[in-house]
Amino acid sequence: MVKETSIEISGIGFSAGHFVSEGGKCERLHGHNYQVSVRISGEINSQGMVIDFRVIKEHLRLLCKEWDHRLLLPAYSSQIKISARGEKTEVKTPDREYSFPSKDVLILDVTETTAEELARILAQRLGEILKQNFPNVHQIGLSVAESITQRATVVIDL
Numbered sequence: 636m637v638k639e640t641s642i643e644i645s646g647i648g649f650s651a652g653h654f655v656s657e658g659g660k661c662e663r664l665h666g667h668n669y670q671v672s673v674r675i676s677g678e679i680n681s682q683g684m685v686i687d688f689r690v691i692k693e694h695l696r697l698l699c700k701e702w703d704h705r706l707l708l709p710a711y712s713s714q715i716k717i718s719a720r721g722e723k724t725e726v727k728t729p730d731r732e733y734s735f736p737s738k739d740v741l742i743l744d745v746t747e748t749t750a751e752e753l754a755r756i757l758a759q760r761l762g763e764i765l766k767q768n769f770p771n772v773h774q775i776g777l778s779v780a781e782s783i784t785q786r787a788t789v790v791i792d793l
């Protein structure tokens with residue numbers, strides 16, 4: 636008997652800048668071509684699917700598009716202080732100061748813009764969308780890869 640079925644999507648991503656602070660030091664500003672993959676688990680519906688691949692791809696593309704070609708900044712870092720003042724966003728780290736156009740910046744509800752935290756935010760946002768319309772979906776596993784050698788995965792139950 637089939638207990639649960641899942642579908643998997645990959646090949647969707649976004650390009651963004653970031654830097655992570657660690658132990659009082661910050662990385663240099665740099666970017667990644669992030670790749671996102673997702674696994675949706677649940678019961679098969681009357682059309683023989685967990686969820687239409689196209690539906691997941693569309694939602695994931697829209698979420699990634701919001702982050703594409705932006706500088707991602709953490710709202711809750713202990714080391715990276717952000718002050719958004721109209722058109723300018725000023726960023727202070729223990730050893731650097733930056734000023735960015737506010738329209739190029741996205742401040743996320745994370746402590747650091749690590750792959751783990753980005754995966755969590757994306758999984759939660761996708762979860763909010765799916766929870767409303769797809770009661771047969773039980774779990775989302777979502778990975779964010781910074782490169783082919785490093786990825787972070789979170790699993791959330793709906």
Ligand SMILES: [Zn+2]
Pocket residue numbers: 653654665666667781
């Ligand atoms: Zn990085």
